[in-house]
Amino acid sequence: MHCLRNCWHQIAWAEELAEDAMLARTVLGEDVVLFRNEGVASALRDRCPHRFAPLSLGKLEAGQVTCPYHGLRFADTGMCVHNPHGAAVASLAVQRYPLVERHDALWIWMGDAGAADPGSIPDLSFIEACPETAKIRSYTAVDAHYELLTDNIVDLSHADYLHPTSLGSGFNTRTKARITEAEDRVVVAWESDSEDAPPAFQIASPAKLWTIVDWFAPAVMVVRAGGHPVADPAAMLDTLNLHSMTPATETSSHYFACNTRSFKLEDAGFNAFLRGQLLHAFQVEDKPMVEAVQRRMGTTDLWSLRPAMFPSDRGAVCVRRRLAKMIAAETGS
Amino acid sequence: MHCLRNCWHQIAWAEELAEDAMLARTVLGEDVVLFRNEGVASALRDRCPHRFAPLSLGKLEAGQVTCPYHGLRFADTGMCVHNPHGAAVASLAVQRYPLVERHDALWIWMGDAGAADPGSIPDLSFIEACPETAKIRSYTAVDAHYELLTDNIVDLSHADYLHPTSLGSGFNTRTKARITEAEDRVVVAWESDSEDAPPAFQIASPAKLWTIVDWFAPAVMVVRAGGHPVADPAAMLDTLNLHSMTPATETSSHYFACNTRSFKLEDAGFNAFLRGQLLHAFQVEDKPMVEAVQRRMGTTDLWSLRPAMFPSDRGAVCVRRRLAKMIAAETGS
Amino acid sequence: MHCLRNCWHQIAWAEELAEDAMLARTVLGEDVVLFRNEGVASALRDRCPHRFAPLSLGKLEAGQVTCPYHGLRFADTGMCVHNPHGAAVASLAVQRYPLVERHDALWIWMGDAGAADPGSIPDLSFIEACPETAKIRSYTAVDAHYELLTDNIVDLSHADYLHPTSLGSGFNTRTKARITEAEDRVVVAWESDSEDAPPAFQIASPAKLWTIVDWFAPAVMVVRAGGHPVADPAAMLDTLNLHSMTPATETSSHYFACNTRSFKLEDAGFNAFLRGQLLHAFQVEDKPMVEAVQRRMGTTDLWSLRPAMFPSDRGAVCVRRRLAKMIAAETGS
Known part of the structure; x- marks a missing residue:
């Protein structure tokens, strides 16, 4: 593989x-x-x-x-x-x-x-730091190549179309991402001073929002997402999320996710609401879509299919290039 | 493909x-x-x-x-x-x-x-000409190469063995077909002055019968089938039927059929009876048989398996040869 | 194949x-x-x-x-x-x-x-000789190469681990098998003067026990298994069993077994008990295990995977070598 x-x-x-x-x-x-x-x-x-x-x-x-x-x-x-x-x-x-x-x-x-x-191992100590009552872990087996799952997280604009009732509000499409690269790490950050917040966030609009994806090779991502009403900086909500993909076979992957938050730490009702939103997004929306893409692509390499590329793909392209370089270095090819 | x-x-x-x-x-x-x-x-x-x-x-x-x-x-x-x-x-x-x-x-x-x-597009205006109350359309997805489905129609003698309770009476086996060929068209006609009529036709025997298959490349067939009791020419029944096959993959096809008739145009009971006969023939008898043949043949070409050939296969052989020639002309091979 | x-x-x-x-x-x-x-x-x-x-x-x-x-x-x-x-x-x-x-x-x-x-055809007249009331025949379709099923019978030590509640007592592990070879035949015999009898045998321990596997190429095995309490030679129980494997495809086989016995010939209750024990062993224990081994091995040849080999494998190795030699002689390779 x-x-x-x-x-x-x-x-x-x-x-x-x-x-x-x-x-x-x-x-x-x-x-x-x-x-x-x-x-x-x-x-x-x-x-x-x-x-x-x-x-x-x-x-x-x-x-x-x-x-x-x-x-x-x-x-x-x-x-x-x-x-x-x-x-x-x-x-x-x-x-x-x-x-x-x-x-x-x-x-x-x-x-x-x-x-x-x-x-x-990337430092994910935010996971232990979060009480169990405010932590939502999930595991999903996905019939798709792990890099299609990485693409899905590194280009969060997909949330605006695939998850419009939970995680998408148009913010990640309207806002241009800033990209920072290191050897085995890529950071993709969306930030805005006045935006509509995604439904799952329950932040009054207009809001100051941020989403920062921190990719560690080969496929571990920490996503910081949060915001506050423009009018009320004290009402800040922030989340740290792990998205971690592991190749099972050439066309199947293990997808682990963990959501942690800095608010409503003891609110069981909110926790159940958010768990429902996230599981629906991952398992009912992301999984079938990425699996459908895999079926359309077959075992053909992404680049040889000549995908159209937009500014929103820059993060995913950086990640794919860095990873390809690391694999080439490892295999001596 | x-x-x-x-x-x-x-x-x-x-x-x-x-x-x-x-x-x-x-x-x-x-x-x-x-x-x-x-x-x-x-x-x-x-x-x-x-x-x-x-x-x-x-x-x-x-x-x-x-x-x-x-x-x-x-x-x-x-x-x-x-x-x-x-x-x-x-x-x-x-x-x-x-x-x-x-x-x-x-x-x-x-x-x-x-x-x-x-x-x-072949002229199939008999379809629009027929009122909905006398028209029976069907779609069947078949796990077999489309040429096996074409063979099935062009050699209607199979009806005598596979559909003995509806479309077969021995007529297409006992009668020698006349074959006429044009560039992208083959006509296979069975005609007799005195035969047993198939059960689905409800024509008293002995009957004058005809079945004429008009093949248009690549896989559109118009089948005219009808007859009348020898003793009563006025009691003539006639049908025009489309059988149209489209390749989905190398080993699967879309099979469209449409039966139209010149009699009992408003008879809902007869329409339901005939629909039942036809759907049973296509979906319970034809589909499993052609799929079993596909499994027995695998992806091996018909000719390389050296099938035994009879006079009843002449129509299918003509059709396969004309189509092969057209494909070779198109691909330049 | x-x-x-x-x-x-x-x-x-x-x-x-x-x-x-x-x-x-x-x-x-x-x-x-x-x-x-x-x-x-x-x-x-x-x-x-x-x-x-x-x-x-x-x-x-x-x-x-x-x-x-x-x-x-x-x-x-x-x-x-x-x-x-x-x-x-x-x-x-x-x-x-x-x-x-x-x-x-x-x-x-x-x-x-x-x-x-x-x-x-090997002489299996013990089958006809046994009354129907004391005979247990079975057929099991197995998704594994037939030689994995042969290995399973020729190394009966597996019974001690896979069938501990019916056919295994540790006897076939503790006892060293004697192996006799002929051209197209291998005999693997376990014999002991004092052992624990397998549960399905219902022989009081300590017991004199024997298990003799007689392999005929390509995959017919007669297994004689029996014993008696050391203290009571007259209470001898003996069984003759056919295990016969036939290749279906490269990775699937037909497995036929027949148990006959020299005791409780008319005992319907014991027959039902023994049938339950045997079918459980073959279909719930052997079949899933051999199929799991097949999946782990894929279509890779056993030897190229370099299996660890023990004295308990000597019978299976003899059988595989003799069969490979016969196949090579037949195909001229």
């Missing part, structure tokens, strides 16, 4: 991985099994080295996994600790992937394990 | 395209969206030139289509009339296909637009 | 083929139709030589099959005995496969018909 390997990909929300059950997920075309040992999460290749049975169909006991087919048992290090049919030699080890639990999420490293530095 | 492009293909029945809703259909492997502007039907490529979203998922307002993803708006000419992100320049136009509404149907031209002459 | 052709494959249980109905089944990628004529079963290619309709969708009358599409009729010899559209010439014959009904089963020969010697 044409992906960056030497980087952290979100493979799950931490809460998806219970203490006593395994979770199987495909990342960059490889089958991975996740499980916990005394709370600590590990990721192994989900394929027994003997006869290629999925370990995730086996038993998890005391933080060790027993293959369902012929009984080999593996520790969370990947080492075979019990082989009923011979010696539990080192060559029986299954591949262990570096895995870090941070910012409510599980992050996997699919590349060279020696290079896996947890310090390179 | 190995198809004739410079010709008219039926893409829909006119009644399938309402005034206020789009219709998406794949023709020769291309995604097409149909819609009306003040009643006049148009056909555009169903793919926005910006990010390849299907226009058919967007909004139709005042005869113009707005892309659901980023709000570009297109007139029925294909020209972009509104681009929220920049100028609505000519290069944003989506492909417009020549489309003609005639004979209750919508006809599309997938080839060189400059060569699209509505005069080359 | 990479299979042995000059050999007998089980295509069905005899009871699956009624007197008045056809049975369609794919073997080695070829579509076959089975039917009876005065009780004698025949196998023809399930594809009319005229327009490739499946004969199995047609009519069976007086031991002859009529094609549903254009009425050609075929005898059980494959000869066309009636052609409504011309002469029933010899060239219209459909391929007839040698077929033998023996040991409650129907055996087909997909290779050179001249070499088809019924004498080379």
Whole structure:
């Protein structure tokens, strides 16, 4: 797969991985099994080295996994600790992937394990900082290439057309984005002193508004979105949102999102309202649209289809170019 | 796809395209969206030139289509009339296909637009001439190559085995067909002075019967079928039927049929009886059989499978040869 | 397909083929139709030589099959005995496969018909010898390569992990198998003087136990499994079991099994208990596991995936090597 390997990909929300059950997920075309040992999460290749049975169909006991087919048992290090049919030699080890639990999420490293530095996980500490009562996490499996999902976030003007009843008000179309680039990072910022606020924000118009997308390679985005009525700066609302995409296969992705906010922190009614708005936007509006685009494009590369390009695409183009450059550097191509 | 492009293909029945809703259909492997502007039907490529979203998922307002993803708006000419992100320049136009509404149907031209002459649509004015109360239209999506559907009509002897309770009486098997050929047309005629009439005809036996298939390239057939009891020429019943096939993909087709008749024009009970007979024949008997043949053949060409050929296949062979010649002429191969 | 052709494959249980109905089944990628004529079963290619309709969708009358599409009729010899559209010439014959009904089963020969010697069907007369009240036959369609199913039987240690509540007790893991090889036959035998008996056997422990797998190329296995309490040799229970696999396609197989026993021959309650245990083992435990292995392996050859190999795999390795040698000899590769 044409992906960056030497980087952290979100493979799950931490809460998806219970203490006593395994979770199987495909990342960059490889089958991975996740499980916990005394709370600590590990990721192994989900394929027994003997006869290629999925370990995730086996038993998890005391933080060790027993293959369902012929009984080999593996520790969370990947080492075979019990082989009923011979010696539990080192060559029986299954591949262990570096895995870090941070910012409510599980992050996997699919590349060279020696290079896996947890310090390179983007700082998403706003997630832990936000109380659970004001946090909305979601996971959506999408049948589309992950870069189509990145495009979707980096060009937020789509919200004005695809999400007009929740996240769009015309603001991201009317306002020209400022773009700032670094090596593996692109920031796309929309700011206006007087705009109509999106319905989900519940800010009286005219409003001062901002939306700032901070992209970290390969596909982690932090979106700051907020505003206040022009007449009432004290009534400021602000949100920080994670949008994190992980390639499953060439044409499917894992899409993780987390909304946090600085207001109505204990308001369960508002939380339910906002959760409904966001899930509707992601799952009923974004997912079918991006999947329809994938079907129209097939497996053809975006550029070879010669898309029309507008100023609103500049952010997405920057991101695609930087990522392509990083992948080329990694693969030596 | 190995198809004739410079010709008219039926893409829909006119009644399938309402005034206020789009219709998406794949023709020769291309995604097409149909819609009306003040009643006049148009056909555009169903793919926005910006990010390849299907226009058919967007909004139709005042005869113009707005892309659901980023709000570009297109007139029925294909020209972009509104681009929220920049100028609505000519290069944003989506492909417009020549489309003609005639004979209750919508006809599309997938080839060189400059060569699209509505005069080359076969004369099917018997369709308009027939009152609605004596007309039975149908549409069936079939998972089979369109030439297998053409074979099915041009060799009507199949009715004697596949439709014995409605359209078959042994007549088309016992009678030798006369074949007449022109450049882009083949006529296959079965006629007898004394035969058993098919059950759906309700003609007392012995009967004088006729079935005449008039094929127009690439896959439009007019079938005249009728007869009268030998003893009572005045009790003549006659029908004119359209069978029109359009390639969707290499292994799927659109099958349109329309039955018209010269008798019982106002008899709602007979109309319901005949509709039941015909729909059963097309959808319960023809469709599964032709789809099973497609599965048995896979994507292998008919001739390379070396089919056994009988006199009853002469019509189908003529049609296949003429069409192959026209396609070769068009593609220069 | 990479299979042995000059050999007998089980295509069905005899009871699956009624007197008045056809049975369609794919073997080695070829579509076959089975039917009876005065009780004698025949196998023809399930594809009319005229327009490739499946004969199995047609009519069976007086031991002859009529094609549903254009009425050609075929005898059980494959000869066309009636052609409504011309002469029933010899060239219209459909391929007839040698077929033998023996040991409650129907055996087909997909290779050179001249070499088809019924004498080379393995002797499974234990099947007829067993009364119906003590015989449990099953058929399971499995989405996996047939050699994965062979591996499953030849390495019965899997029962200790996959079937712990019915067929496994640890015996086949703890006991080292003795392997005996002949040209087209491999015998794998586990025997112990003092072991725990599997739950389904209902033999008091400690028990003397034996399991002997007798493999005949390409994929017919007779499994003798039995035992008696160490303290009571007279309470011996013994079973003879057929496990017979037939390739359908590269990634799917037909799996036939038959359990016979030497005890409780008239005990309907025990028969129902044992049937439940076996069907659960085959269909709820084996089938999903072998299909999961197939998905993990894809279409990659076992050896190129470099599986870890244990002493418990020696039988499966012998079988795979002998079969590969026979296939290479047959194809001259």
